[in-house]
Structures are given as C-alpha cells and as structure tokens.
Amino acid sequence: MKRMGIGLQMYTLRNETAEDFEGTLRKVAAMGYEGVxxxxxxxxxxxxxxxxxxxxGLKAIGSHIGLHLLENNLEDEIAYLKTIGAKYAICPWLPVEARDTESWRKHLVSFEQFGKRFREEGITFAYHNHDFEFEVEIDGKIVFDALYERISPEYLQVEMDIGWVQYSGIDPVAYVKKYAGRLPLLHLKDFRGGEKGQQIDTVELGNGDLPLSPIIEAASEASVEWLIVEQDVCANPPIESVATSMEWMKANYLNKFE
Structure with missing residues (x-):
C-alpha cells in the first residue's frame, strides 16, 4: 500500500478556531496530523x-473556498494559497438556490474558468461533494459524473467525500476506483445509521458503518495523496473526536508502515 498523508479539515474544529486558531492548530499538530x-x-x-x-511541521493541503469568494475574491484567495504553500483550492458547497439543472450548466462553465486561473498559478482546483450532486441530472448524467466528464482533469480534480457517497446509495470503494488518477484528496469520515433521506450520525472513524479499511486500500491504489479526516457534527467535544479519529488511523493505517 502506498503511504498517503493524513490531514484534517479544519471545519470540524470551527468553534475551537473561532476562539483560538493558533492554539487549535498546535493541538492538531500534537495529535499527529500531517496536514490541514x-x-x-x-x-x-x-x-x-x-x-x-x-x-x-504541518503542510497546507489547500482550502475550501465558498462559491461567493471564487466569484468575487478569486485573486486574493490565490495569493493566500500561494503564500502558505497550498496546492489545492476546493469548492466545498453550493447554496440550495444554486443546485438546479440550469444552475449546474452555469457552474460547468464557471468551474472551468476558475480551474484555468488556478492552474496558471500552479494551484489545482477541485470540487467537494455532498449528496445533492447525485440527485440532479444534466442530459441524463448525474451531476457528480457530468462535472468530471465535461471539464478537463487539468482544470478540475475530485475531492471525494466518501461518507456522502455511501449515503447516496453508491458503493464507496467502487467510486474511488472509478475516479482513480483524478482523485488526489479523499475526505475520510464515518456515518452511523440512516438510509437516504433519514437521520444520520457523523461519528469518529471506526464507530460507524463505512468500510474504512477497504476504502483506504482503494484510495492507495487510486493514487490519492491525502486522506483528510472530517466530522461534520460531533456528539463529543470536537477536539476529542478528531483525536479519536487520529488514534484509529494510527492503529489501522499508519501501523502498516512501521
């Protein structure tokens, strides 16, 4: 198995960073995370x-940049990423009013434009999914697949959120394999309970229903660069949750390289 980096999506610790950003980063580094x-x-x-x-000793993997910032503050976002040495810019989310078929047709055009501009600066543009990308079609293709069929890989890469893939009724291992070579970033999370449209719990790695070890094996074979831990909502204190997930990674992934 190829060794992939272990990162943390800092959104998980949004409340902690709002109070003490630098102190929170110090705690993340002390846990053993390699990038953020x-x-x-x-x-x-x-x-x-x-x-x-x-x-x-933390690497800046990249940043989630909201659509409004991509549209209105692109050059400043590029400058920040370049200064901190980040390689990736990721669109993480679309507002509800921007998810219908016609809106997606416009996104196909604008995402390509964003990707071209980022590429000019040595930054790779990617898109992070939830479940709504599997609910709308463009010309008979679900949006998730249409995005990557219509936009060249040089302008748009995949940041796959594996939890939402499984929640949408798709085999996560098969989908990782499907996007091999175009999937540098994988959001690793765990869900417990809930079928599509029902309540789910986001839990620490190893406490849910996702087949995490097969997913990690497939990610390695698919040339994923970073496994990025994310927990949307934490029942336990978030700083404890990300520490628990890191301990699972040490016991079930990092131990293979010792």
Whole structure:
C-alpha cells in the first residue's frame, strides 16, 4: 500500500478556531496530523499562517473556498494559497438556490474558468461533494459524473467525500476506483445509521458503518495523496473526536508502515 498523508479539515474544529486558531492548530499538530485543509483563516495574515505551519511541521493541503469568494475574491484567495504553500483550492458547497439543472450548466462553465486561473498559478482546483450532486441530472448524467466528464482533469480534480457517497446509495470503494488518477484528496469520515433521506450520525472513524479499511486500500491504489479526516457534527467535544479519529488511523493505517 502506498503511504498517503493524513490531514484534517479544519471545519470540524470551527468553534475551537473561532476562539483560538493558533492554539487549535498546535493541538492538531500534537495529535499527529500531517496536514490541514482550511475552511477560513481566522483573519490570520498569510505570512503569519505560513510561519505557524512551518513551526508546527504541518503542510497546507489547500482550502475550501465558498462559491461567493471564487466569484468575487478569486485573486486574493490565490495569493493566500500561494503564500502558505497550498496546492489545492476546493469548492466545498453550493447554496440550495444554486443546485438546479440550469444552475449546474452555469457552474460547468464557471468551474472551468476558475480551474484555468488556478492552474496558471500552479494551484489545482477541485470540487467537494455532498449528496445533492447525485440527485440532479444534466442530459441524463448525474451531476457528480457530468462535472468530471465535461471539464478537463487539468482544470478540475475530485475531492471525494466518501461518507456522502455511501449515503447516496453508491458503493464507496467502487467510486474511488472509478475516479482513480483524478482523485488526489479523499475526505475520510464515518456515518452511523440512516438510509437516504433519514437521520444520520457523523461519528469518529471506526464507530460507524463505512468500510474504512477497504476504502483506504482503494484510495492507495487510486493514487490519492491525502486522506483528510472530517466530522461534520460531533456528539463529543470536537477536539476529542478528531483525536479519536487520529488514534484509529494510527492503529489501522499508519501501523502498516512501521
């Protein structure tokens, strides 16, 4: 198995970073996470963020950048990413009013434009899914697949959220394999209970229903670069939840490389 990096999507610790961003990053590094994916920077200047990451030995994987920022603040976003040495820019979410078929046709055009601009600066643009990308079709294709069929890989890569893939009724291992070579980032999370349209619980890795070990094996074979831990909602204190997930990764993944 190829060794992939282990990162954390900082959205999981959004409440903690709102109170103490730098202190929270220190705790994340101490747990053994190797990289972080941002979802906002807590008003920390890019130069200071770069210094902090260097001090802690954390890699800046990339950042989730909302559609409104991609549309209205693209150059500033590029400048920040370049300063902290991040390789990826990811659109993480679309508002409800921007998810119908006609809106998606427009996104196909704008995403390609974003991807071209990021590529000019040495940054890779990617899209992060939830479940709604599997509920709308464009010309007979579900949106998730249409995105990657119509936009060149040089302008759009996949950040697959494996929890939402399974929740949508799709075999997560098969979907990882389907996008091999175009899937540098995999959001690793665990869900417990709930069929499509029902209540689900997001839980620490190993406490849910996803076949995590086969998913990780498939990710390695698919040339995934980063396994990124994310827990949308935590029943336990979030800082404890991400520590628990990291301990699962040490016991079930990192131990294979010792």
């Amino acid at each position: 994916e941002f979802a906002g920077y807590g008003d920390i200047p890019a130069e200071r963020m770069r210094e902090l990451l260097d001090e802690l």
